[in-house]
Amino acid sequence: MIIKSKGIVLGYIKYGDSSIIARIFTEESGYGSYIVNSIRSQKTKKSIGHFQPFSILDLILYVKETRDLQRISEFKNHYPLHHLHHDPIKSSITLFLTEVFSKLLQSEQSPNPHLFSFAEESIKVLDALESGVANFHLQFLLKIGPHLGYAIDEIDNLFSSTDRLSPSSEVHKRMEVLMNEPYGVGLGMSRESRNEVLDEILNYYEHHAHIHKPRSLEVLRSILN
Structure with missing residues (x-):
């Protein structure tokens, strides 16, 4: 066929x-x-x-x-993608996200047009994004959950479903902004805050999707730091 x-x-x-x-x-x-x-x-x-x-x-x-x-x-x-494969930060984010996305897609052997549309539009945004690039991978992994059937439409679900302690109120608030605001939202984050947010997201997917920590994680952190 x-x-x-x-x-x-x-x-x-x-x-x-x-x-x-x-x-x-x-x-x-x-x-x-x-x-x-x-x-x-x-x-x-x-x-x-x-x-x-x-x-x-x-x-x-x-x-x-x-x-x-x-x-x-x-x-x-x-x-045509003009910046994604030439900008070192965007290319590092891309390598990290494709590794995680591939693992999350293992069960998507049938069409999922809403997920595809989300991913396609997100890639186009990342290519054109001029600010907030360092937080793109956090927003992508938070926003994609509902398209994959994971109930992280509210930040509290990231913790209640894995019996993990909630983070500080500051980190919790930042995660809500990252999830609900458009890509590139103006949100200054320290290296420690960004790492804490990413760890919480990856722990959620490790618990529910049984995926291990990505091999590209440390490379991404070294580039962003």
């Missing part, structure tokens, strides 16, 4: 001599792994740069229900 879909790239690994297997969240089929043939060949006219994390692509997919690993026939950029 041939499917046309938008897709958000979450990463890839090398496959064979010249191909890759890309992890992609697609609008029409959900999360999956796809072979891209000959993309690493010197003779190819296509650039592997299309498959940088959070790239948004137009795809033509060959899908067989009996096969776990599907195939990409054609691809092109759907939306």
